[in-house]
Amino acid sequence: xxxxxxxxxxxxxDHLYHEPGHLIRxxxxxxxxxxxxxxxxxxxxxxxxxxxxxxxxPGIDQVTLADKVALDTSTTADIATRLEAKGWIVRELxxxxxxxxxxxxxxxxxxGAMLPKVEGxxxxxxxxxxxxxxxxxxxxxxxxxxxxxxxxDRPSGKPRS
Numbered sequence: 001x002x003x004x005x006x007x008x009x010x011x012x013x014d015h016l017y018h019e020p021g022h023l024i025r026x027x028x029x030x031x032x033x034x035x036x037x038x039x040x041x042x043x044x045x046x047x048x049x050x051x052x053x054x055x056x057x058p059g060i061d062q063v064t065l066a067d068k069v070a071l072d073t074s075t076t077a078d079i080a081t082r083l084e085a086k087g088w089i090v091r092e093l094x095x096x097x098x099x100x101x102x103x104x105x106x107x108x109x110x111x112g113a114m115l116p117k118v119e120g121x122x123x124x125x126x127x128x129x130x131x132x133x134x135x136x137x138x139x140x141x142x143x144x145x146x147x148x149x150x151x152x153d154r155p156s157g158k159p160r161s
Contacts, residue, residue, distance in 0.1 A: 031125060038121040039114055046071070050079055051111045054089060054103050061098040062091075070145075083107070 016022050035045045043051070049069045054060070057068070066076035080101060083089040088107030091099040103111065126134045 034121055034125045038117050038124070043110065043114065047079060047083060048111075048114065050076075050083060051088065051103065051107060051114075054101055055108065055111055058102045059100045061094060061100055063098065065101060 032045055035048070039048070046069070050065065053065060053068050057064075060068070062076050062080060063073055065080075066073045069076070071079070080089060080091055080099070084091055086106075087104055088110055090102050090104055092102075094100050126137070129137055
């Protein structure tokens with residue numbers, strides 16, 4: 001990195017640009033910014049993942065939800081409490097103090113308003129990659145985060161609807 005006056009010029013051969021942790025952090029920043037540009041700030045990316053999961057699997061317990069969205073159970077419980085306060089989900093007590101979660105009609109409406117924008121959001125996020133690169137990028141990301149090989153195996157690289 002070289003400083004010229006008040007401007008900072010970045011050299012792409014700097015060590016930082018070869019560090020996976022930095023590149024993953026930057027990719028996360030881009031993904032979150034694209035999400036907020038598309039959907040606003042009413043819903044966070046993690047809340048979207050919870051809504052999407054509950055839509056696909058209504059009535060699952062919080063522990064299963066935590067596993068599906070890759071969060072610890074206390075964070076999942078906190079998010080569920082927030083979504084319940086917004087009126088987007090309902091939690092029902094199950095035996096052994098677990099909770100079953102379902103979307104409310106308002107939660108389904110919020111998710112329903114988001115879904116038509118998802119494909120465009122992904123196209124914007126992956127726009128710098130060609131179609132083959134997009135599929136390979138998603139495959140490698142899935143492998144990196146230990147997802148089953150078929151989870152990202154879509155002809156267009158699109159997530160399951």
